Amino acid sequence: MGxxxxDEYLAGLRDGRQVWWDGRLVEDAATEPGLRNTALxxxxxxDFQHRLELADLLTYETPDGDRAHLSFIEPRTxxxxxxxxxxxxxxxxxxGGLMGRAPDYMNACMMAMGNARHIWGKNDARLGENxxxxxxxxxRNDVxxxxxxxxxxxxRFAPLYEQDPYINAGIVETRSDGIVISGARMVGTLAPFCDENLSFGAPLGITDPRDSVYALGFQCKVNMPGLKWICRDKMDMERPHYDTPLATRFEEMDAIAVWEDAFVPWEDVFVANDLETHNLSLPGMKFMPSLGHHVLVKNVAKTRFLFGLAHLLAESAQVSQFINVQDRLGDILMWLNTMESLAIAAVEGAELNPENGLYYCNEGAINAALRLYPEVYPRIKEHLMQLGGGGYVSLPxxxxxxxxxxxIDKYYKGATSEAKDKVALFRLAWDIVGSSWGGRQELYERFFFGDSQRMKSLGYQFYDKTEATELVARILRPPQGRERLAWPEQYRSASDN
Ligand SMILES: Cc1cc2nc3c(=O)[nH]c(=O)nc-3n(C[C@H](O)[C@H](O)[C@H](O)COP(=O)(O)OP(=O)(O)OC[C@H]3O[C@@H](n4cnc5c(N)ncnc54)[C@H](O)[C@@H]3O)c2cc1C
Known part of the structure; x- marks a missing residue:
């Protein structure tokens, strides 16, 4: 299919899926008020990937001979x-980097998941092939x-086996043709707009053999029998686009998945009842360097957008002439430069995985970017709030x-702009700084890739500290004769002490 x-995408949304919002079923995200804008x-x-002049920029020829978006590529160089x-x-x-869940994000995830077949197949080769x-x-189907x-x-404290069974999605029955599952998992961002769902449990939480039914990874259709999606409040109130420019384009919607005795055929399963494999899944599929590449590139664009917005806001009343304001703008610029540099380092420092012959982004660069942004984004948001002040609560x-x-023209114009343009700019910034959509964006940046505090803690625990501690040990060594500093091993010569 390729x-x-x-149009083909939109036609696929009306498939009888069970998406629940405000006590009723949403029949079609493409026509549902509050969702239909984002479906577009x-x-x-x-449609973008069909632009012929962009074919080489956006797509590649797959080994099947058809074309696919480059986010699906298995990078061998x-x-x-x-x-x-x-x-x-x-x-x-x-x-403007404002769509965290553009489909290319999960495309890269599916490539990483599929190419970890040596992990999933460790104890059962069929699961790796699945x-x-x-x-x-x-x-092949551009899902x-x-x-x-x-x-x-x-x-979050009690082990799963001490809680009510099947709160977390787990296997209730193993059959010759597949498994039956019940329970819930969160948070399916974009779910009402998607075709299929990838699910496995957060590996950190499943360590006791009594919880092995939850050591489960599979793929399913969003409309599979026995699956319901429960949505949060909508944030696109379908106000005129001028009034809420971001919520009317990027309401990605989050939903909890609840399975009730749902049947998953074996061919859609890649881990089942196997704690060892399940807990290897994230590092095994090189989750961070694969999806992190998309996140980092998206955050370069997002930071550039936020910098442009902050600069124009500051210019609108000439507060950009003040040094404290320039300091804030310079801070955003510093983060833009940081993200741009990390994006280069992530690719130019890429690492070959000998287990499958694929190149993955440099883990250090990706991890730094992923850990930084949950701190950087709220800081930039604070700059925008400080720059706009009472302007945000005086918007017609x-x-x-x-x-x-x-x-209006007299009282709402800017130092160099017409009232209509200045109000539009402030409304755009308010969608970031103060609207419900903006609040959810901040939560997204803080949490969507896992809780940053725990990620940092894990990064610290697993980091190989040898090089750093040897450096300290060497500097601690007292001078010997003319050698004020002990030589690192690689620079020693035969005449050294
Ligand atoms: C907007 C948004 C979109 C998301 N989209 C998706 C998605 O599409 N798919 C998906 O799978 N997930 C998604 N997530 C979920 C995201 O992965 C989780 O939010 C994240 O893993 C943290 O889990 P939690 O929210 O349950 O927080 P919790 O784990 O409950 O953490 C809450 C607080 O408790 C602390 N805490 C919890 N457990 C521990 C512990 N064991 N030790 C120390 N401290 C602890 C944390 O540090 C944190 O401060 C999304 C989240 C958000 C906010």
Whole structure:
């Protein structure tokens, strides 16, 4: 099938899926108020990849001979990683990096999952083959994916076996043709707009053999029998686009998946009842360097957008002339430069995985970027809030601007801009700084890749500290004769002490 168009994508959304919102079933995200705008944004992504003049930028010829988006590529050279990054960057530029769950994000995940077949197949080779076939299925059919990896937040302290059974999705029955599962997993961002779902449990939480039924990884259709999706509040209130420019384009919607005695055939399963394999899954599939590449490229564009927004806000009332304001703008610029540099380092310092012959982004660069952004984003948001001040609570709606005798032009213009343009700019910034959409964005940046504090803690625990501690030990050594400093081993010569 190969590359899908926006129309083909939209037609696939009306498939009887059980998406629940405000006590009722959402029949079709493409027509549902509050969701339909975002369905069109996703459709635009699919149309974008059909632009013939962009074919080499966005797509590649697969080993099957058809074309697929470059996010599906299995990178066998650093140049292929570069091409993948350029394709990510193209859509991130279109969206200002404001669409975390553009389909290319999960495409890269499916490539990483499928190419970890040596991990999934460790104890059962068939499961490894299933994983690779799931990847091929996604690439060949240009499937739009969501994912659910996290246990519901019922009790984060007690082990699962001490809690009510099947709060977390687990295997209730193993059959010759597949498994029957019940329970929930969170948070399926974009789920109402997707075709299929990838699910495995957060490996950190499953360590006791009594919990092995939860050591489960599989792929399913969003509309599979026995699966319900429960959505949060909508944040696109379908106000005029001028009034809420971001919520009317990027309402990615989050939903909890709940399975009730749902049947999953074996060919869609890649881990079952196997703690050892399950707990190897994230490092085994090189989750961070694979998806982190998309996140980092997206964050370069997002930071550039935020910098431009902050600069224009500051210019609008000439506060950009003040040194404290310039300090804030310089801070955002510093983070933009940091993200750009890390994106280069991630690719140019790529590492070959001898287990499958693929190149992955440099883990150090990716981890630094992933750990930094949950701290950087709230800081940038604070800069925007400080720069805009009371401007944010003095914004008339588009319709009010049209009322002639309110003298809007006089009181709402900027130092160098017309009232309509200045209000539009502030409304755009308010969608980041203060709207419910903006609040969810911040939560997203803080949490979507896992809780940053625990990620940092894990990074510290698993880091090889030998080089750093040997350096300290050498500096601690007292001077010997003319040697004020002990030589590192690689620089020693025969005449040294
Ligand atoms: C907007 C948004 C979109 C998301 N989209 C997706 C998605 O598409 N797919 C998906 O799978 N997930 C998604 N997530 C979920 C995300 O992966 C989780 O939020 C993240 O893993 C943290 O889990 P939690 O939210 O349950 O927080 P918790 O794990 O409950 O953590 C809450 C607090 O408790 C602390 N804490 C919890 N457990 C421990 C512990 N054992 N030790 C020390 N401290 C602890 C944490 O540090 C944190 O401060 C999304 C999250 C958000 C906010």
């Amino acid at each position: 590359l899908r168009t926006g 944004t996703v459709a635009q992504y699919y 650093i140049d292929e990683l570069r091409r993948r990054g350029a394709a990510f960057a193209a859509w991130a530029e279109v969206t 994983a690779y076939n799931i990847y091929l299925h996604c690439r 739009c994916m969501t994912h659910t990896f996290v246990n519901p937040r019922v009790d 709606q588009e319709a009010t601007l049209e009322v002639a005798d309110l003298a």
